[in-house]
Amino acid sequence: MTYPTQPEASHFVNGQYMEDDTGTPLPVIYPATGEKIAQLHEATPKVLDAAISAAEAAQKEWAKLSGMERGRVLRRAADIMRERNHDLSVLETMDTGKPYQETSVADATSGADALEYFGGLAASLTGEHIPLPGGDWAYTIREPLGVCAGIGAWNYPTQIACWKAAPALACGNAMVFKPSETTPLSALKVAEILMEAGAPAGLFNVVQGKGGVGAPLVTDPRIAKVSLTGSVPTGRKVYAAAAEGMKHVTMELGGKSPMVVFDDASLEDAISGAILGNFYSTGQVCSNGTRVFVHKSIKEAFLARMAERLKDAVIGDPLDEATSFGPMVSEAQLQIVLGFIEAGKSEGARLVTGGNRIDKPGCWIEPTVFADVTDDMTIAREEIFGPVLSVLDFEDEDEVIARANATPYGLSAGVYTRDLQRGHRVIGQLQAGSCFINSYNDAPVEVPFGGVKASGVGRENSKEAIAHYSQVKSVYVRMGETEAPF
Numbered sequence: 309m310t311y312p313t314q315p316e317a318s319h320f321v322n323g324q325y326m327e328d329d330t331g332t333p334l335p336v337i338y339p340a341t342g343e344k345i346a347q348l349h350e351a352t353p354k355v356l357d358a359a360i361s362a363a364e365a366a367q368k369e370w371a372k373l374s375g376m377e378r379g380r381v382l383r384r385a386a387d388i389m390r391e392r393n394h395d396l397s398v399l400e401t402m403d404t405g406k407p408y409q410e411t412s413v414a415d416a417t418s419g420a421d422a423l424e425y426f427g428g429l430a431a432s433l434t435g436e437h438i439p440l441p442g443g444d445w446a447y448t449i450r451e452p453l454g455v456c457a458g459i460g461a462w463n464y465p466t467q468i469a470c471w472k473a474a475p476a477l478a479c480g481n482a483m484v485f486k487p488s489e490t491t492p493l494s495a496l497k498v499a500e501i502l503m504e505a506g507a508p509a510g511l512f513n514v515v516q517g518k519g520g521v522g523a524p525l526v527t528d529p530r531i532a533k534v535s536l537t538g539s540v541p542t543g544r545k546v547y548a549a550a551a552e553g554m555k556h557v558t559m560e561l562g563g564k565s566p567m568v569v570f571d572d573a574s575l576e577d578a579i580s581g582a583i584l585g586n587f588y589s590t591g592q593v594c595s596n597g598t599r600v601f602v603h604k605s606i607k608e609a610f611l612a613r614m615a616e617r618l619k620d621a622v623i624g625d626p627l628d629e630a631t632s633f634g635p636m637v638s639e640a641q642l643q644i645v646l647g648f649i650e651a652g653k654s655e656g657a658r659l660v661t662g663g664n665r666i667d668k669p670g671c672w673i674e675p676t677v678f679a680d681v682t683d684d685m686t687i688a689r690e691e692i693f694g695p696v697l698s699v700l701d702f703e704d705e706d707e708v709i710a711r712a713n714a715t716p717y718g719l720s721a722g723v724y725t726r727d728l729q730r731g732h733r734v735i736g737q738l739q740a741g742s743c744f745i746n747s748y749n750d751a752p753v754e755v756p757f758g759g760v761k762a763s764g765v766g767r768e769n770s771k772e773a774i775a776h777y778s779q780v781k782s783v784y785v786r787m788g789e790t791e792a793p794f
C-alpha cells in the first residue's frame with residue numbers, strides 16, 4: 309500500500325533517512341478526510357541512540373566553524389525553504405489540516421524567517437572584553453551547549469522545528485528533534501533542507517514517536533538542553549526530568565490568555581483581533597486570547613457583529629486557497645473541544661453561534677462563541693485549544709486587570725482601545741510574556757516569544773533566544789604577578 313505523503317522512512321539520522329519497522333506503527337491521518345496519508349514507526353532505542361550519537365559527533369565539528377560559516381548554511385536553508393514554500397505548505401496542510409491559505413504564509417515562511425534571522429546573527433555571537441584594576445582584564449567566550457533536544461507540538465510543525473533549530477545551530481549546537489506524533493512529516497523536510505544547504509550529517513536529526521520516545525531523549529546524559537513546545541502538564545514532567553540532569557530548558561507551553569476590549573475600541577479591529585486570536589488555525593494556537601473581556605456597554609454590538617463576521621468563514625477543502633477555516637488536527641482533539649462546549653452549555657454560558665460538530669468525514673467543528681461567561685466556568689479557566697471564544701463582561705479597568713491576571717497561565721495578553729495611554733498602562737499590568745495593543749497573535753522572528761507563570765520558561769526568537777542556546781565562559785587574565793597569602 310502506498311500513501312500520498314509517505315516519506316522515504318520514518319526518521320532522519322546522520323544525514324539520511326532511517327527506518328526500523330520494529331518500532332510501534334505510527335499512522336498519519338489527514339484531518340480533513342480521516343484518510344491515512346502515511347505510515348511511520350516510532351523510534352526504537354536503537355534509532356534514538358543513533359540520532360544522539362550522530363548529533364554528538366556532528367556538534368564537535370560544527371562548533372569549530374566560525375559563526376559566519378554556520379550562518380551561511382542557515383541562510384541557504386532559508387532560501388531553499390522559501391523556494392519550496394508551495395510544496396512545504398501543501399504537506400503542512402495534509403499533516404495538520406490547516407488551510408493552505410494559512411500554511412502558505414505562516415509555516416515554512418516563518419521557519420525560513422527564523423533560519424535567515426539566526427543565520428544573520430551567527431557571526432556576531434561574540435564575547436566581551438572587560439578591563440580590570442591594575443591592568444588585569446577578562447574576556448568572555450559564548451559557547452554552545454552541545455546536543456539539544458527539541459520536542460514539538462502539532463499545531464505549527466515546521467515553525468516549531470525551525471524556531472528551535474535555527475538559534476540552536478547558529479550557536480554551534482546540534483539537535484535531535486522529536487515532532488509531535490500527530491504531525492510527524494514536516495520536520496523531515498526541514499532536515500532534508502538543512503543537509504542540502506550544507507549542514508554536516510548528524511547536525512539536525514528527526515526521531516518519531518510519542519512521549520515514550522521523548523522521555524528517554526530528555527534524560528539521555530548526552531543531551532545538554534531540552535526545548536519543549538507543548539502543554540503545561542507535559543512541560544511539568546519534562547522540566548522535572550531535565551532538572552534531574554541539571555539541563556538547560558526552554559518551555560513553550562499553553563495559555564488561557566485575556567484580550568480586553570474597551571468601550572472606545574474600533575469594533576471592527578477588535579473583532580478582527582478576536583477572530584485571529586480564536587479561530588486562526590481552527591483555534592489551535594497557544595497564545596490565543598480565548599477570554600475576551602468586552603466592556604458591558606458594547607458587548608451586544610460586539611456579539612452581533614462577530615456572529616455576522618463568522619458567516620464569512622469559508623469552511624471547506626483546506627487545499628482550496630479560498631478556504632479560511634479547516635478541521636481540528638485529530639479526532640482526539642475534536643472530542644476534547646466538544647467536551648468543553650458541553651461544559652460551557654451545562655455551566656450556563658450563552659451559546660451565541662456554533663457549538664456543533666460538522667457532519668462530514670474528518671475532524672470538523674463550527675467556530676463557536678459563548679457569551680455571559682463568568683470567571684469560574686470551566687471554559688474560562690482551562691485551555692481548550694480549539695475554536696471556542698468566550699466573551700466575559702467587565703465595567704472597570706482595575707477590575708478587568710485583576711480578573712485577566714487571575715489564572716495560572718501567562719503566555720499572551722491583548723488590549724483594544726483608542727486611548728494609547730490606557731493601552732500601555734493596562735498591558736504593563738497584565739502578567740504575560742507576549743502582548744499586543746490593537747493587534748493579536750503577531751509573532752515576527754525579531755520579537756521575543758514566550759510566557760510567564762505556568763506558560764513557560766525562556767524565550768524563542770529574537771536575540772533573547774541566544775541566551776537560551778549558549779553559555780558564557782569567562783577568562784580572567786592577570787598581567788602581573790600572582791600574589792598568595794603564604
Ligand SMILES: NC(=O)c1ccc[n+]([C@@H]2O[C@H](COP(=O)([O-])OP(=O)(O)OC[C@H]3O[C@@H](n4cnc5c(N)ncnc54)[C@H](O)[C@@H]3O)[C@@H](O)[C@H]2O)c1
Binds near residue numbers: 521759764
Ligand atoms: N507556547 C508555545 O509556543 C506553544 C506553541 C504550540 C503549542 N503549545 C501548547 O501545546 C499544547 C498542544 O500540543 P500537544 O497536544 O502536542 O502537547 P503535548 O504536551 O501533548 O505534547 C507535546 C510534545 O511532548 C511530547 N511528550 C509528551 N510526553 C512527554 C514526555 N513525558 N517526555 C518528553 N516528551 C513528551 C509529545 O509527544 C509531543 O511531541 C497546548 O497546550 C498548546 O498551548 C504551546
Ligand SMILES: C[N+](C)(C)CCCC=O
Binds near residue numbers: 464592593594751
Ligand atoms: C505565530 N503564532 C500564530 C502566534 C503561533 C505561535 C505558536 C503557538 O502556537
